[in-house]
Amino acid sequence: MDSNPPTTLPLLSEEGAPYLTVNPSQTRKLGEILAKEILKTKPRKDAFLLGLEGDLGGGKTTFLQGFAKGLGIKQKILSPTFLIIKKFSIFNFKFSNFYHIDCYRIEKPKEILDLGFKEIISIPQNIVAVEWADRIRKIMSKNTIWITFQFINKNKRKIAIKK
Ligand code: ADP
Ligand code: MG
Numbered sequence: 001m002d003s004n005p006p007t008t009l010p011l012l013s014e015e016g017a018p019y020l021t022v023n024p025s026q027t028r029k030l031g032e033i034l035a036k037e038i039l040k041t042k043p044r045k046d047a048f049l050l051g052l053e054g055d056l057g058g059g060k061t062t063f064l065q066g067f068a069k070g071l072g073i074k075q076k077i078l079s080p081t082f083l084i085i086k087k088f089s090i091f092n093f094k095f096s097n098f099y100h101i102d103c104y105r106i107e108k109p110k111e112i113l114d115l116g117f118k119e120i121i122s123i124p125q126n127i128v129a130v131e132w133a134d135r136i137r138k139i140m141s142k143n144t145i146w147i148t149f150q151f152i153n154k155n156k157r158k159i160a161i162k163k
Pocket of ligand 1: 021022024026058
């Protein structure tokens with residue numbers, strides 16, 4: 001069943017229930033809520049990894065703008081055209097860095113591996129969000145949180161979060 005974006009936690013424990021957003025700020029808000037929830041999770045043995053997949057214009061970058069805000073990042077999150085990996089500092093006692101990775105221009109997972117992906121996702125102080133993560137599915141870790149974006153019409157997007 002579809003539901004409107006929640007304004008409260010928890011998002012992570014609700015298995016796969018899709019949210020319907022009707023404007024970009026609702027999508028940003030969903031990202032912001034998820035980020036705040038991640039900051040409260042127990043420490044892990046490796047990075048906290050999000051895999052974003054789905055339609056072009058589906059709202060992946062928009063979602064990550066809210067997500068970064070939720071992590072306390074002040075810089076703008078853009079669609080990286082030539083930059084594949086962008087690193088931001090987080091001022092939090094558990095996490096130190098947020099990596100925004102965009103695989104839109106990637107043809108083979110090796111291109112991401114050559115940029116140090118394995119190390120980035122092995123460090124527990126990192127939060128890593130990968131757009132077009134389906135293109136590198138085989139090198140994403142097993143405990144990735146997958147987020148699927150579906151373009152419904154001009155302003156509606158269906159967003160599902162799955163563990
Ligand atoms: P992606 O990164 O998935 O390709 P973007 O976030 O870059 O998508 O682009 C989404 C576009 O759709 C933006 O221009 C945004 O303003 C617009 N938009 C309209 N409605 C929504 C919505 N409900 N959620 C997210 N983006 C929306
Ligand atoms: Mg994008």
